[in-house]
Amino acid sequence: VGFRVGGNTNINYVILQVHYGDVTVFRDNHKDCSGVTLQMTFLQQPLIAGIYLLLTEDTVIPPGEKVVNADIGCLYKQATIHPFAFRTHTHQLGQVVSGYRVRDGKWVLIGRQSPQLPQAFYHTDTSVDIKYGDIIAARCVFTGKGRTTVTRIGATSKDEMCNLYVMYYMEAKHAKPYMYCMQDGSPELFKHIPPEANIPIPVSPDMAMHGHHTGKENPDENVILQQPKREEEVVLDQVLHLEEATEWPGEKLKLGQVSGVALDSKNNLVIFHRGNHVWDEKY
Structure with missing residues (x-):
């Protein structure tokens, strides 16, 4: 499995980034051994990898609200893909993010994780494919507890985000390296979402992401x-x-x-x- 770059892919350069949530460990001259390794080849791979991104734009989190759900759902109309990893992303108020394939009314989990854990790609727990006519659905669960003002989707740390990245592979002849879904999930569809989607995942303090901004108004x-x-x-x-x-x-x-x-x-x-x-x- 490989990602296509260069040529006619419109991917003309690659940016490698390492993000740190907490840099206090480096203050005592602790050696930084993190990094990213990139391997390139001119040989066409039989399977091409891609990213399917589910996200919301208009979620509103009232101050003090205990639970706020942000639901996303889209009808899939491409060649079959095989998810093998996923990554969740919110800011401070995110409790849990879950992704599913819905086929004939049956919900199958793609991935579920706390966005307060290190935000890496995690392997999917089950083998699942997504075919033409399936629905890809996701839910982000937020809490407004501790906030005194309304929180909306935005780019700063005082705002929020609801993102689920699904990494998949598909046959090279059908290669589509990037797809996305920004459609609000219908209440009729999401009344059947498994209850686990609203159960927060416990996060120990030593595993939680550190270094978030305080989200002050100024x-x-x-x-x-x-x-x-x-x-x-x-x-x-x-x-x-x-x-x-x-x-x-x-x-x-x-x-x-x-x-x-x-x-x-x-x-x-x-x-x-x-x-x-x-x-x-x-x-």
Whole structure:
């Protein structure tokens, strides 16, 4: 199984990213061994992989509401796909995300996970195929407890998201590497969803994703340049004699949404940024 890139696929480049929920472990010079390995081949694979994304755009979570369901459902009208992994994604209010195939009224689980666990792709528990005429359905369960204002779908940490990524493979001759569903699920359909879809998955504190923003109303409070230095930062400045280069980077270098900095083996400063590929509500 492989992902098609280049050529006539409209995938002209690949971006590899590593996201950190909590970087406190690196403060004691702990070695970072994370990474991504990419293998390429010119040989056409017999099976082509793809992503089916289910998401909502108009979910509203009232403040203090104990349970809010966001339902998504679409009729599948393509060649048969075989899901083999899934990934859930919400922000702080997400309790559990579940995905199903519905055929002849029978619901079969594709994947179910807490979005507060590390947001990786997890293997599907069962072997399931999705054929022309099936329905692909998903439910995100949210809670508004602890919030004093309405929460809507959006790109910032104080907003929410309801995403289910289903990774699948299909025969190369029918290859369709990306499909999506944004249609609200009908109440008639979802009154038959298995009860497990509304049962939160327990998450131990050491497994939960850390480093979420607090979601305060004033976004400037999350800007690191406006925060007072922590004690360890002050000590570090004194040891290394750090001085701010106020005129850097100058007019010629334009940075876009910097996500990280590092030094390479030759002590060159490496800046990871999105350039003009701005992350906003459209992407």
